[in-house]
Amino acid sequence: MSAKELAEVCDRSLATIYRRVQAMENYNLLTEEVTRDPDGTQYSEYRSELNEITISLEQGQLDVDISIEKDAVDQFAELIQDLEQSEKQDGQTDTE
Numbered sequence: 001m002s003a004k005e006l007a008e009v010c011d012r013s014l015a016t017i018y019r020r021v022q023a024m025e026n027y028n029l030l031t032e033e034v035t036r037d038p039d040g041t042q043y044s045e046y047r048s049e050l051n052e053i054t055i056s057l058e059q060g061q062l063d064v065d066i067s068i069e070k071d072a073v074d075q076f077a078e079l080i081q082d083l084e085q086s087e088k089q090d091g092q093t094d095t096e
Helices: 003-010 014-026 072-095
Strands: 030-036 042-048 050-058 061-068
Touching: 003 014, 003 042, 014 030
Parallel strands: none
Antiparallel strands: 030 042, 050 061
């Protein structure tokens, strides 16, 4: 769905939609895909990565569990990135 379509469906301004989209992208809840019309016009479409949200309240404690859909390639890339960051952090502590 494009930002313009979201603005119409949600009855919000484009600026508001773009702020919300940016926040959701920051939390990996949306992905952006650039699309071209037959006339060559380029625009972004957004796809939800959200699988499920579970909210529970027990004994006054709120628990929120968010399940995000990721393909194997994305999961592998994140694993490599995490490992590289760990190695950098380990290297910094060894030299200190």
